[in-house]
Amino acid sequence: MTVDARPRVGLFVTCLVDLVRPQIGFAAVKLLEQAGCDVEVPAAQTCCGQPAWNAGADRDAIEIARNVIAAFDGFDHVVAPSGSCGGMIKRHYPEMFEKDPAWLPRARALSAKTHELLSFLVRVRGVTGVTADYARRVCYHDSCSSLREMGVKAEPRALLSTVNGLAIDELTDPQVCCGFGGLFSVKYPDISERMADDKIADACNTGAAALLGGDLGCLLHLKGRMARQGKTLEVRHVAEVLAGMGDGKALGEP
Amino acid sequence: MNVDPKAFVANARAALADPQLRPALGRLKTHFGAGRAFAVHRYGDFESLRAAGKAIRDYAVTHLDELLVTFEQSVNARGGTVHWARDAAEARRLILAILQDVGAKTVTKGKSMVTEEIRLNPFLEANGIEPVETDLGEYIIQLRDEPPSHIIAPAFHLSKEQVAETFFAAHKDLDPARSLQERNALVQEARAVLRRRFEAADAGITGANFLSAKEGAAIIVTNEGNGDLTRLLPKTHIVVTGIEKVVADMNDVAVLLRLLPRSATGQAISTYVSVMAGPRGPGETDGPENFHVVLVDNGRSRLIGTEAQDVLRCIRCSACINHCPIYGAIGGHAYGATYMGPIGAALNPGTMGVANAAHHANASTFCGRCAEVCPVMIPLPRIMRHWRAVEYGQGLAPKAITRGLALWAFAAKRPALYRLGASIAARVLKMLGRGGSVRVVPIRNGWFAVRDFPVPQGTTFQQQWRARK
Ligand code: SF4
Numbered sequence: 001m002t003v004d005a006r007p008r009v010g011l012f013v014t015c016l017v018d019l020v021r022p023q024i025g026f027a028a029v030k031l032l033e034q035a036g037c038d039v040e041v042p043a044a045q046t047c048c049g050q051p052a053w054n055a056g057a058d059r060d061a062i063e064i065a066r067n068v069i070a071a072f073d074g075f076d077h078v079v080a081p082s083g084s085c086g087g088m089i090k091r092h093y094p095e096m097f098e099k100d101p102a103w104l105p106r107a108r109a110l111s112a113k114t115h116e117l118l119s120f121l122v123r124v125r126g127v128t129g130v131t132a133d134y135a136r137r138v139c140y141h142d143s144c145s146s147l148r149e150m151g152v153k154a155e156p157r158a159l160l161s162t163v164n165g166l167a168i169d170e171l172t173d174p175q176v177c178c179g180f181g182g183l184f185s186v187k188y189p190d191i192s193e194r195m196a197d198d199k200i201a202d203a204c205n206t207g208a209a210a211l212l213g214g215d216l217g218c219l220l221h222l223k224g225r226m227a228r229q230g231k232t233l234e235v236r237h238v239a240e241v242l243a244g245m246g247d248g249k250a251l252g253e254p
Numbered sequence: 255m256n257v258d259p260k261a262f263v264a265n266a267r268a269a270l271a272d273p274q275l276r277p278a279l280g281r282l283k284t285h286f287g288a289g290r291a292f293a294v295h296r297y298g299d300f301e302s303l304r305a306a307g308k309a310i311r312d313y314a315v316t317h318l319d320e321l322l323v324t325f326e327q328s329v330n331a332r333g334g335t336v337h338w339a340r341d342a343a344e345a346r347r348l349i350l351a352i353l354q355d356v357g358a359k360t361v362t363k364g365k366s367m368v369t370e371e372i373r374l375n376p377f378l379e380a381n382g383i384e385p386v387e388t389d390l391g392e393y394i395i396q397l398r399d400e401p402p403s404h405i406i407a408p409a410f411h412l413s414k415e416q417v418a419e420t421f422f423a424a425h426k427d428l429d430p431a432r433s434l435q436e437r438n439a440l441v442q443e444a445r446a447v448l449r450r451r452f453e454a455a456d457a458g459i460t461g462a463n464f465l466s467a468k469e470g471a472a473i474i475v476t477n478e479g480n481g482d483l484t485r486l487l488p489k490t491h492i493v494v495t496g497i498e499k500v501v502a503d504m505n506d507v508a509v510l511l512r513l514l515p516r517s518a519t520g521q522a523i524s525t526y527v528s529v530m531a532g533p534r535g536p537g538e539t540d541g542p543e544n545f546h547v548v549l550v551d552n553g554r555s556r557l558i559g560t561e562a563q564d565v566l567r568c569i570r571c572s573a574c575i576n577h578c579p580i581y582g583a584i585g586g587h588a589y590g591a592t593y594m595g596p597i598g599a600a601l602n603p604g605t606m607g608v609a610n611a612a613h614h615a616n617a618s619t620f621c622g623r624c625a626e627v628c629p630v631m632i633p634l635p636r637i638m639r640h641w642r643a644v645e646y647g648q649g650l651a652p653k654a655i656t657r658g659l660a661l662w663a664f665a666a667k668r669p670a671l672y673r674l675g676a677s678i679a680a681r682v683l684k685m686l687g688r689g690g691s692v693r694v695v696p697i698r699n700g701w702f703a704v705r706d707f708p709v710p711q712g713t714t715f716q717q718q719w720r721a722r723k
Contacts, residue, residue: 013715013716013719015666015676017715018676018714018715018716019676019679019680019683019710019714020680020683020708020710020711021710021711022711022713022714022715022717022718022719023711025715025719026715026718041715041716041719043669043673043716043720044669045669046665046666046667046669046672046673047666047672049666051659051662052659052662052663052666053639054620054639054642055642055646055651055655055659056639056641056642056643056644056645056646056647056651057643057646057656057659057660057663058643058646058647060659060660060663060666060667063663063667064663064666064667067667067669095636144619144620144621144622144623145622148621148622148623148626149622173283175623176579176582176621176623177579177619177621177623179579179619180619181618181619181620181621182619183655184616184617184618184619184620185701185705186655186700186701187616187617187652187655187700188263188266188616188617189699189700189701189703189704189705190266190267190270190703190704191266191270191580191583191584191617192704193703193704193705194270194583194584195579195580195583195619196704196705220707220708221705223708224691224701224705224706224707224708225704225705227690227691227693227705227706227708228693228704228705228706235708251708252690252691252706252708252709253690254687254689254690254709
């Protein structure tokens, strides 16, 4: 694999990471810099527009997407610590502008250079391991968008396996949705609750001490439900562990 | 359970609280999920087969008019008759007229979702004709006066104990002390009872999995053989099916026959494949004397040329239903419609109207598993999203959602304002946090109905990043 010298990477930090857990953003920056990238964070980004797009609010979604396209036009690569926001840009932006010849090429160009963080590290930058300690048994939750829209499955596991002291216990049903689904979790809380409970039971049954994942949305939902149930499994974004930032407070820890 | 798609939320809540339903739905994974996975794995290059299936169905959907006309001509040439029904009412009237014409009093029925869709049974009963369902699952739910909860396994929601109860209540002439504990005892009893009904029927009604235009044939697949007894024993056979089931010829059918059972149950081929082409010919020893096909539109043709057109490719295999986590949580009855799960969510808003079936399109996380397993590659989440956009565009979406989104979008389009808002929100949420969680006690719906919100770190990434620079 040829790896170009110091590419300019635009970090799409995601609205949830920005608001709830900036540490994930800093972990991503650290991993990207370790992989030889120059990282920049355009101030003009807000959100990828997925909440509006999934709700059918096309006009709003399209306007937000235009902002994102303009903010990230000039980078060699765009990387998001989230399969969901990455998938939105990569899979759905070209769909959004299907009938807009002026914007379609720009949407396609952005799509082509947008990556989920871990797949970027492994596939584009050729990273094969990290230097980090995290002495726990963990299970890994594949978010649906990472899995199906971005095809990320092997990469987080490959990198986690190089973390000192870490062991992975696989979930029984890793391909089943956790019930987050953005506004779905707000519109249909009872159904979402059942799905979360099944996922949490699956995670607890593995005997792992921590649940890791690559999408903060799923993690907020699962951790929020665990808190309501009084369950104490540690929940973290995988980037924190890989960047050696796994000893700080976990998600929702006082 | 309420047979009303608008009652989805209440129905779903009732389903989640039903202790019988949960173990029943747990069987989806073992009965169908694992079977499909193994069949796909054993087949090898399943993706090529899917692509072939998609192409066949795509051709059919885009040439529906020609193919249907060819089909009608071929059926006529074999001495059968084709009837066209624009909607459910017309379909019911046409079927009744055929039955009255031959003086039918009792009708045996093979499995047909379209006759569920057009609510045929209550209509026939009201007109003095007795319909008898002969597919085991359909028979059970007919006795219980329930609609199907699954496309290929209509009684999937029931335990064998519930089925035994149903049989004890319905088969009053049998020994009340008999044992119905074993699955096999249930099957044998249904067989014995249904055997008498088959012999007495004046007419038989089946659905069709496919229609072959060139040969003028209707094809059904069954695992119980009841389809053959339904079509062969009575003098009159009526096929009731949707217009979209037609394909060009038997070569196309052959490809789809490899996809359907593998996707549905994980079988390489179903136990019976019946090809029904016209009435009994001269010198033939079996078959009906009269052969009718009722082609039902009922909203389907409206989808052609729209963003939902691809949904017409569906071959009703149920793979999307079997792999849907929403269906897996609430079952089929909650949908209050004939087609449930992802296919219902993509189809119903088109055929029933978005205002009626909006919940179906909304009750999805877009996890994408349905599209991943669909044998004819229907982009189900994309079509559901299309219905959401129609709903939103027509001002039908819930006001709480549209207002919240509008406010959020206003900020999201203005980065400076958004950054300010986010930094305030992060601080406020952090202040509200107790023990690591934000738990808004007065709010008892939406997010906070079932979960807390993990407390934010307090300053946004953007703030910290700009400070670091
Ligand atoms: S939508 Fe696809 S997976 Fe679902 S029933 Fe139809 S053909 Fe099968």
